[in-house]
Amino acid sequence: MPQRQWTKKEERQYDHIREEAEERGTKPKTAKEIAARTVNKQRAREGKTKTASRTSTEDMSSAKRGGQRSHSGPKGRTKEQLYQDARRKNIEGRSKMTKAELERALKR
Missing domain, CATH: 1.10.246 (Serum Albumin; Chain A, Domain 1)
Known part of the structure; x- marks a missing residue:
């Protein structure tokens, strides 16, 4: 081309x-x-x-x-990955949390 x-x-x-x-x-x-x-x-x-x-x-x-608008760049861990981490750490109420809430709970 x-x-x-x-x-x-x-x-x-x-x-x-x-x-x-x-x-x-x-x-x-x-x-x-x-x-x-x-x-x-x-x-x-x-x-x-x-x-x-x-x-x-x-x-x-x-x-x-550099791909900032490509909608496929890194956006951190998926909600499922965060949920599994929360499950391992036995965080209460994790099944009703959003992705952002799971991230905050895991940071504590």
Whole structure:
């Protein structure tokens, strides 16, 4: 998917992002799309494109964001894991607690 107007550096970035995504288990087609969008967003930020969306120019950079909005990043232990820990520690009322309540109870 590298395009003719891309520089050698942008092509290397595209290849690197695509390979990393594939190593994480992303399907090749999706990995190519992620890589192309990332490089194109960076090009838009630098003013190398004719048009650019507001989020491309005003939002935090892709490198800084680093998957913060991917909805698959680390969010701590699951409620089930917390529940099992609470069970081992014999915490009263654990079956009716929310995830946040279980976390607080385990910290005590």
